[in-house]
Amino acid sequence: xxxDIPPTPEQSASNKEQDMSLSRILHVDDDEDIRTIxxxxxxxxxxxxxxxxxxxxxxxxxxQGFAPQLLLLDVxxxxxxxxxxxxxxxxMPGLSHVPAIFVTAKAEDEFSRxxxxxxxxAVITKPFDPMxxxxxxNDIWERAMRKAG
Amino acid sequence: xRDLKTIxxxxxxxxxxxxxxxxxxxxxxxxxxxxxxHRHLPxxxxxxQVLYSVGASLCLIAISYxxxxxxxxxxxxxxxxxxDRHARELDFHQKAINTHTIVSVTxxxxxxxxxxxxxxxxxxxxxxxxxxxSQAMLYAHRHLDPAFQxxxxxxxxGRVWSGEEKMRSKSGExxxxxxxxxPQHNEAGQHVRNVTMRTDVTAARxxxxxxxxxxxxxxxQDEVYIxxxxxxxxxxxxxSAQARCGWTPSEARKSSITDTAPNFDERMFRAHVAPLxxxxxPVVTIEAMHPKGPxxxxxxxxxxxxxxxxxxxxxxxxxxxxxxxxxxxxxxxxVSHELRTPLTSIKGSLRxxxxxxxxxxxxxxxSIIDIASRNSDRLLMVVNDILDLEKIQANKMDFEMxxxxxxxxxxxxxxxxxxxxxxxxxxxxxxxPEEPAMIRGDADRLMQVMTNLMxxxxxxxxxxxxxxxxxxxxxxxxxLSIRDKxxxxxxxARSTLFKSFAQTTPIDxxxxxxxxLGLVIVKTILKFHSSVIDxxxxxxxxxxxxxxVPAHVESAAKRPRLAMVKES
Numbered sequence: 230x231x232x233d234i235p236p237t238p239e240q241s242a243s244n245k246e247q248d249m250s251l252s253r254i255l256h257v258d259d260d261e262d263i264r265t266i267x268x269x270x271x272x273x274x275x276x277x278x279x280x281x282x283x284x285x286x287x288x289x290x291x292x293q294g295f296a297p298q299l300l301l302l303d304v305x306x307x308x309x310x311x312x313x314x315x316x317x318x319x320x321m322p323g324l325s326h327v328p329a330i331f332v333t334a335k336a337e338d339e340f341s342r343x344x345x346x347x348x349x350x351a352v353i354t355k356p357f358d359p360m361x362x363x364x365x366x367n368d369i370w371e372r373a374m375r376k377a378g
Numbered sequence: 379x380r381d382l383k384t385i386x387x388x389x390x391x392x393x394x395x396x397x398x399x400x401x402x403x404x405x406x407x408x409x410x411x412x413x414x415x416h417r418h419l420p421x422x423x424x425x426x427q428v429l430y431s432v433g434a435s436l437c438l439i440a441i442s443y444x445x446x447x448x449x450x451x452x453x454x455x456x457x458x459x460x461x462d463r464h465a466r467e468l469d470f471h472q473k474a475i476n477t478h479t480i481v482s483v484t485x486x487x488x489x490x491x492x493x494x495x496x497x498x499x500x501x502x503x504x505x506x507x508x509x510x511x512s513q514a515m516l517y518a519h520r521h522l523d524p525a526f527q528x529x530x531x532x533x534x535x536g537r538v539w540s541g542e543e544k545m546r547s548k549s550g551e552x553x554x555x556x557x558x559x560x561p562q563h564n565e566a567g568q569h570v571r572n573v574t575m576r577t578d579v580t581a582a583r584x585x586x587x588x589x590x591x592x593x594x595x596x597x598x599q600d601e602v603y604i605x606x607x608x609x610x611x612x613x614x615x616x617x618s619a620q621a622r623c624g625w626t627p628s629e630a631r632k633s634s635i636t637d638t639a640p641n642f643d644e645r646m647f648r649a650h651v652a653p654l655x656x657x658x659x660p661v662v663t664i665e666a667m668h669p670k671g672p673x674x675x676x677x678x679x680x681x682x683x684x685x686x687x688x689x690x691x692x693x694x695x696x697x698x699x700x701x702x703x704x705x706x707x708x709x710x711x712x713v714s715h716e717l718r719t720p721l722t723s724i725k726g727s728l729r730x731x732x733x734x735x736x737x738x739x740x741x742x743x744x745s746i747i748d749i750a751s752r753n754s755d756r757l758l759m760v761v762n763d764i765l766d767l768e769k770i771q772a773n774k775m776d777f778e779m780x781x782x783x784x785x786x787x788x789x790x791x792x793x794x795x796x797x798x799x800x801x802x803x804x805x806x807x808x809x810x811p812e813e814p815a816m817i818r819g820d821a822d823r824l825m826q827v828m829t830n831l832m833x834x835x836x837x838x839x840x841x842x843x844x845x846x847x848x849x850x851x852x853x854x855x856x857x858l859s860i861r862d863k864x865x866x867x868x869x870x871a872r873s874t875l876f877k878s879f880a881q882t883t884p885i886d887x888x889x890x891x892x893x894x895l896g897l898v899i900v901k902t903i904l905k906f907h908s909s910v911i912d913x914x915x916x917x918x919x920x921x922x923x924x925x926x927v928p929a930h931v932e933s934a935a936k937r938p939r940l941a942m943v944k945e946s
Contacts, residue, residue: 260719266726273735305715334718339776356722356758360733 251370255297256281257288257314258332259306266359267301275363285309289317292324299370300329304344312347330369332357394441401434480555480576486569488513488530500555500578502548513574516545533561533572542579554583600694603635607655607679607687610635610644619693635691651689654679671697710768717761725754763895766826770902777820777906781930784815784824784856788847791828798833803841806832809848815856816930823903830896831860831923838864838921855926866917876901876911 254277258264264281271277280295282288286309300318302311309317315329331344334355341352351369353362475481476494480501483492490508498505501516517523525543532539539559547553555576562571595602601619605612615623615630623630623638636642653659654677663676677691728751730736732744739747769775792806799806835845839862848859867875876897901911904925915921 260723262723263719263726266723266730269730269736270726274730274733334715334722355718356725359726359730360735 249371249374251277251298251367253278253280253295253298254301254366255279255288255292255295255299255318256301257283257285257306257311258303259283260303263303263355267362270359270362271301271366274360275367277363277366285311285314285317288314289321292318293321296324297327299350299366300327301366302329302331304331304333304335312344315349328370328373330366389440389444394438396434398434475575478577480578482508482513482574482576484513484572484574486534486561486571488526488572491571497576500547500553501545507548516547518544518546529557529559533559534569536561536563536569543576552580553578554580600692603638603689603691603693604680605635605689605691607651607689610689613682613688635689651677651679654689655687665696668693668695671695672700674699707768710765714761714765718758721754721758721761725751725758728754760895763899766899767895767902770899775823775903777823779818779820782817782819782821782824784817784849784858784927785810786814787821787824787828788849788858791825791832792847794825795829795832795836799836799845802836802839804836804839804843804845807844807846809846809850811849811851815849815851817856817907817927818930819907819927824907827900827903827925828858828860830900834896835860835862835864835921835923838862840864851929852926854929856929857924857926859922859924861920861922863920866919867913867915867921868917872915875913 254271256264256267256271256279258267258281261283264283268279268281271279280291280297282291285306289309297318300315302314304311306314311329311331311333319325319327328348328350330350331352332355333341333344333352335341341354344352350373353365357365476496478496479494480496481492481494482490482497484490490511490513493505493508497508501508512521514521514523514526517526520526525541528541529539538561539557541557543555543557545553545555556579557574557576559572559574561569562573564570595614595616598616599618601622602614602616603612603619604614612630612633612635615625619625619638620627620630623633625633635647636644650664651662653662661676661678663674665672665674667673672695674694674696675691676694677689680688680690682688728747731739731747732751766775788808788810792808796806832845832847839845843863846859846861848857848861850857850859897911904911904927907927909925909927911923911925913921913923
């Protein structure tokens with residue numbers, strides 16, 4: 230039986246770096262066309278591992294198996310809103326730390342501010358540029374990680 | 379002669395007495411025998427008797443004449459006295475009529491022949507200005523006025539017209555009169571003239587109107603407060619206001635406007651209403667939260683009958699309006715979502731195709747993709763502008779006012795818009811003061827203003843053109859000017875430049891992309907910065923848009939007297 234060997238400082242730094250770098254993103258949007266654009270933007274233009282769902286229930290059911298580092302959630306969806314999906318996922322064991330970026334077509338500043346107040350990392354407004362989406366998401370992620378220390 | 383007339387009856391009476399004596403004697407003689415006659419009467423007596431009879435007859439005639447004269451004289455005297463009295467009475471009546479009534483005499487076709495002093499006083503025209511003119515000049519609709527036509531029709535039928543009329547004086551003021559028009563006919567039955575008598579009832583009508591207004595005020599659901607502009611003591615509150623404050627009318631008159639709310643801040647209130655006095659603005663409005671719901675309070679400055687300055691505040695329940703605004707914003711939000719989501723797919727697809735990450739495109743396909751991309755950008759611009767305008771109008775646009783350096787903002791705006799300028803082959807030049815141009819504003823919204831003005835300047839500049847941005851001091855303000863050397867704004871387009879969807883084809887005939895809402899948004903955003911956008915333009919030379927933003931007070935002391943400008 231192998232004993233748990235504490236990681237060396239180099240290994241710790243490497244693990245931390247791995248945690249810091251974003252790779253797995255869970256994306257939920259009820260619009261199929263948007264899902265296609267986002268998949269191309271994050272997988273082809275960026276190089277992220279993206280799992281997509283058309284509704285919150287499926288996303289919540291698959292969340293633990295995928296263990297996402299970041300949620301990219303459409304705000305207005307039937308049945309479960311993006312905020313509800315996030316709340317359900319962070320209520321699961323081991324996923325309480327997963328941050329969320331919301332995507333919305335709503336133009337009101339007040340609405341976006343409310344989401345950030347609720348703990349969202351950022352709110353991206355539709356229409357977004359698919360050529361810069363991956364970079365924007367990564368920048369937001371890194372900024373949040375640096376802030377979290 | 380008059381004395382003679384009075385003596386004549388006395389003489390006549392004497393003659394009559396003599397005549398009666400002779401008549402008596404004759405009577406005696408008549409019954410005498412011849413012997414008695416010869417015995418008592420001298421010879422020739424009978425001859426004398428005849429003469430005496432003639433004399434007596436003459437006397438009787440004289441008496442009759444005198445009596446008739448006396449009667450005539452008395453009749454004449456009485457007649458003269460009656461005429462004098464009648465004339466005096468007529469004169470008195472005429473004076474009474476002239477004092478009270480507006481009298482005019484007109485021809486059958488309503489041409490003024492005579493007017494009295496009252497007429498001149500009430501209508502303000504001199505009699506010279508009226509005589510010979512048609513009475514129609516005093517009616518709002520002249521010859522077509524219904525009252526004027528009704529009078530003409532009635533008097534033409536020989537009937538008297540009576541009723542109320544609305545007329546106009548020389549100064550244009552409305553005069554309400556109660557009128558009676560009497561047609562006058564000659565012996566042949568011809569209609570020769572009209573005599574019109576009017577009574578000025580304007581004051582009575584106004585009093586009625588005032589009474590009606592007071593009644594209306596009392597019945598209004600809005601609360602009305604009228605109070606002294608200096609002391610703030612209440613002079614009138616309507617029933618709704620009394621009900622809210624729990625006052626009786628007499629209690630209300632003893633109260634001050636400061637008593638209307640427990641936390642009434644008089645200092646803030648006076649600052650709020652100050653523009654009514656200092657800037658002569660017609661009305662100041664404020665929204666407040668009432669225990670029963672949101673209210674809007676509109677206050678005006680008015681002058682009372684005794685020249686006292688009064689504030690009139692009307693407090694209106696705006697719960698319903700707020701609900702409508704909320705519903706409107708919700709519908710705008712839905713439209714926003716419904717338009718932006720498909721636009722995300724369209725723009726995203728085109729962007730991915732244009733980028734080449736999905737494979738190289740042949741030039742023909744690429745040119746078509748470019749057209750689709752440009753037009754989807756345009757559609758998004760329209761959606762965004764409409765949403766911005768809706769947000770501003772619904773007071774939903776947030777303005778985070780903070781001290782800003784206008785120069786830094788200009789530098790940033792140049793960086794942001796550089797790509798757009800490059801596409802059009804246009805260069806930005808800036809002329810900025812060396813020290814910060816501190817203002818108070820919302821950086822994002824001012825950036826929106828600058829981007830809008832700069833993109834307009836770029837679009838209208840010729841290729842290789844220069845757009846110059848200048849920041850300079852202007853009497854307590856910082857002025858930003860954006861100059862281009864474009865075709866200039868045609869004269870006919872200038873008045874509608876800041877109206878929604880106002881787009882005109884410029885002199886050079888080249889149409890530029892735009893929503894027609896940009897300058898409306900610019901104007902509205904600047905209004906929130908106590909600033910006004912203006913422009914100078916010369917066809918064939920160029921256009922300069924500029925606005926002044928109040929200098930931020932804290933920076934005022936640090937600012938040098940004169941700002942130097944540098945070109946970068």
